[in-house]
Amino acid sequence: MGRSWNRIKRYYKKNGSHLVKIMLPSKYLRYYPPIFILRNPIEQRVKHTLKKGFQVAVISFYFPDLENIISKIGRRKYLLCREVIKAQLRKVIGQTFADEEIVCLHEQYSDGISLLLKVDARFHSTMELEDRLAKVKTVIEGHNYKQLDNQHLCVQFGYIFLESGEYSLSECMLKAHVQAMAMAEKQDKLQFQQLKFQINQIIAFKDITLLAQPIMDVSKGGIKAWELLTRGPKGSLMENPLQLFSIAKQTNRLFMLELLILEKAFQLIYQCKMKEAIFINFTPTTLNEVELIEKMLALLKKYPEIIPQNIAIEVTEQDSIDGLKNFERNIEALRDLGFQIAVDDTGAGYASFHTINRIMPDIIKIDRSVIQDIDKNMVKEKMLQGLLLIANETGSLVVAEGIERPEEVQILSKHKVDMAQGYFYARPKLLQPIT
Numbered sequence: 001m002g003r004s005w006n007r008i009k010r011y012y013k014k015n016g017s018h019l020v021k022i023m024l025p026s027k028y029l030r031y032y033p034p035i036f037i038l039r040n041p042i043e044q045r046v047k048h049t050l051k052k053g054f055q056v057a058v059i060s061f062y063f064p065d066l067e068n069i070i071s072k073i074g075r076r077k078y079l080l081c082r083e084v085i086k087a088q089l090r091k092v093i094g095q096t097f098a099d100e101e102i103v104c105l106h107e108q109y110s111d112g113i114s115l116l117l118k119v120d121a122r123f124h125s126t127m128e129l130e131d132r133l134a135k136v137k138t139v140i141e142g143h144n145y146k147q148l149d150n151q152h153l154c155v156q157f158g159y160i161f162l163e164s165g166e167y168s169l170s171e172c173m174l175k176a177h178v179q180a181m182a183m184a185e186k187q188d189k190l191q192f193q194q195l196k197f198q199i200n201q202i203i204a205f206k207d208i209t210l211l212a213q214p215i216m217d218v219s220k221g222g223i224k225a226w227e228l229l230t231r232g233p234k235g236s237l238m239e240n241p242l243q244l245f246s247i248a249k250q251t252n253r254l255f256m257l258e259l260l261i262l263e264k265a266f267q268l269i270y271q272c273k274m275k276e277a278i279f280i281n282f283t284p285t286t287l288n289e290v291e292l293i294e295k296m297l298a299l300l301k302k303y304p305e306i307i308p309q310n311i312a313i314e315v316t317e318q319d320s321i322d323g324l325k326n327f328e329r330n331i332e333a334l335r336d337l338g339f340q341i342a343v344d345d346t347g348a349g350y351a352s353f354h355t356i357n358r359i360m361p362d363i364i365k366i367d368r369s370v371i372q373d374i375d376k377n378m379v380k381e382k383m384l385q386g387l388l389l390i391a392n393e394t395g396s397l398v399v400a401e402g403i404e405r406p407e408e409v410q411i412l413s414k415h416k417v418d419m420a421q422g423y424f425y426a427r428p429k430l431l432q433p434i435t
Contacts, residue, residue, distance in 0.1 A: 031090050031105045042104050042116070043169050046162070049103050049118050055242065056103060056162040057129060058176040059115040061089065062184035065154050073148060081147035085140070089113060092139045096132050109177050112184070119161070119242070125317055125345075126246045133157050158183025158250065161243045183250050196251045198238065203256050207233045208244075210264050211428035215279065215399055215421040218412050224419050225277035225312070228265050229428050249285075258286045259295055266303040269310075271433035279312045279342060284355075287315065288324035293333045300337070308338035312363055317345045321355055331359050342399070347387055356394065364391045368402025368422070375407035384415060 030045070049056055070078045090105060093115060103116035119129075140155050160180045162172060182192035202208060208230055215225040230245075232238035238247060248257040265280050286292065300306060313334055321327050331341055342363035346352040347370040356364065366387055374380040384400075391398045400412050403422030412420055 030102055032086065032107060040170065042106055042108060043173070045103050046116060046173065047169060050162075055119040055121055055240070057117040057119045057159055058162050058173070058180045059117065059133060059157055059159040060177055060180035060184050061113045061115070062156045062158070062181060063112070063154065064156060064185070065152075069148060069153075077147060081145055084145060084147060085153065086113065088143055089136070089140060092136050096136055109174070109181075112181055114177050114180070116162075121240075121242055126242065126249065127317055127320070129159065133159070156184045156186075158185070159246065161240060161246065163237050163240065163243070186250075192251075195247055196253075198236075199244075199248055199251050199253045199257070202232060202238065202244075203253060203260055206260055206264065208257075208260060208264060209234070209430065210261070210268055212268075212431045213421055213428040214426050215277075215419050216425050218400075218409070218417050218420050223276055225279060226274065227279040227314070227421060228261075228268070228281075230261050230281075245283075254283060255286050255289050255291075258282055259299075262296075263299055263302075265311075266299060266306050268431065268433075270303060270305050272431045273434050274431075275310075277310050277312060277340075279314045281314045281316050281344070283316050284321045284324055284327060287313075287330050288321075288327045289330075290326055292326075292330050293337075296334070296337065309340070312340040312342045314342040314344050314363075314365070315355060315359070315361070317348070317352060317355075321358060328358060345401075347383060353390075356390065356396075360394050361396050363399060364394070364396045365399045365401055366417075371400050371402050371408055371412075371422075372404070373408075374411050375405075381411060381415075384411070384417075388415060388417070 046056055066078075073081075086107070093102065093105060097117065101118050103118055105113065105115050107113050117129075137155050137157060141153060143153075145153055158180045160176050160183065162176045167175070179195060182195065186192060209232075211229045211231060212226040213229060214223045215227060216222065217224040230241055232240070232244040238244040245254070245257070248254045262280060265278065268274070269278060300308070315321075335341060340362040341359060342365055343352055343355050343359070343361045344365045345367040346356065346364050348367035352367075355361075364387065366384065370380055370383050370387070374384060388398060390396075397418045399419040399421065400408075400417050401421055403409060403412070403420045403424040405424060409420065409424065
């Protein structure tokens with residue numbers, strides 16, 4: 001390993017990737033690595049990421065006008081331009097995502113370029129991922145590619161979360177790429193139709209499971225409320241909630257899925273005779289639907305035992321509320337029916353503060369990023385105090401999320417936080433009906 005990187009590059013250019021595979025430092029295998037026969041560096045990086053307990057998002061970039069561009073400028077000229085596009089994509093991704101988030105950017109498959117990202121499901125949302133990918137798309141499309149003779153370059157992206165199961169990792173990666181590419185193309189391709197069929201089947205057969213995580217009273221102890229969390233069919237691609245909701249959104253089935261979750265929640269409340277308050281998550285997209293209140297009234301009529309005053313509609317940060325014409329009207333209508341309104345992930349970004357300002361929630365949920373190690377970080381404690389002041393002004397109760405250590409509970413008690421939830425108290429679990 002005594003050779004300089006410039007010497008390695010010269011050797012690579014002269015002799016080919018198969019001759020320099022032993023000399024390449026791992027950090028240079030992050031972007032467009034050569035595929036080795038004995039050891040695929042992409043698989044090695046993915047395997048390492050999964051072993052660390054993270055998820056891997058597989059994003060495919062698709063260039064829909066490619067054949068048209070090639071026919072106009074010629075394949076040789078396009079191949080030269082392709083290297084420029086790849087370099088620009090690498091640059092923009094490097095500016096948009098932190099280095100430690102990028103597992104690999106590669107073109108192992110011939111139909112597009114794939115980006116693999118490390119995802120911590122506890123901190124990341126699909127909205128955040130889509131926002132950042134949209135920025136990449138905007139920059140790539142806005143760049144002037146002289147080699148294209150002023151032809152506009154269009155890029156689309158689709159994503160899915162890697163599921164390693166009964167197949168080899170390489171087979172799972174290929175399957176994920178094909179599914180993500182189908183999402184990007186959104187044409188009548190088999191893979192896209194199969195995913196749409198699967199989500200339709202889940203909704204039609206109501207094949208989801210709701211887990212319940214207790215929300216504790218910080219000062220008195222004891223369970224004050226429950227948050228209901230969704231899982232897809234056990235052992236399937238969509239058991240993972242990130243996967244389930246991302247596919248539902250990309251196939252325009254999100255509203256139907258969240259209505260199913262609401263009905264399942266009503267059934268669980270009745271079957272388990274739950275007396276505590278219940279938190280049910282809704283995306284802004286669903287809360288903007290014209291038919292939402294009509295569907296809600298129909299479900300309340302179907303389940304007359306449900307008391308809306310005991311249910312908090314939790315607004316997630318999956319989508320921005322800007323430009324949603326019916327959102328605030330529906331929020332007021334839900335309030336008129338007796339439901340409480342909660343805002344999730346407060347403190348994680350601007351969006352939650354914007355939502356608080358718009359709807360003045362009954363409950364504010366403070367994001368785990370503020371709470372984690374708060375006993376060791378004076379700045380976080382000051383942030384908590386600031387959020388409590390906001391809650392006091394809006395007349396909102398406060399729930400702290402993601403509690404994992406007793407020292408964090410002590411800080412919450414010190415500042416008189418109303419409620420808390422997290423693995424310190426209990427993990428989400430399946431509740432059994434009372435017969």
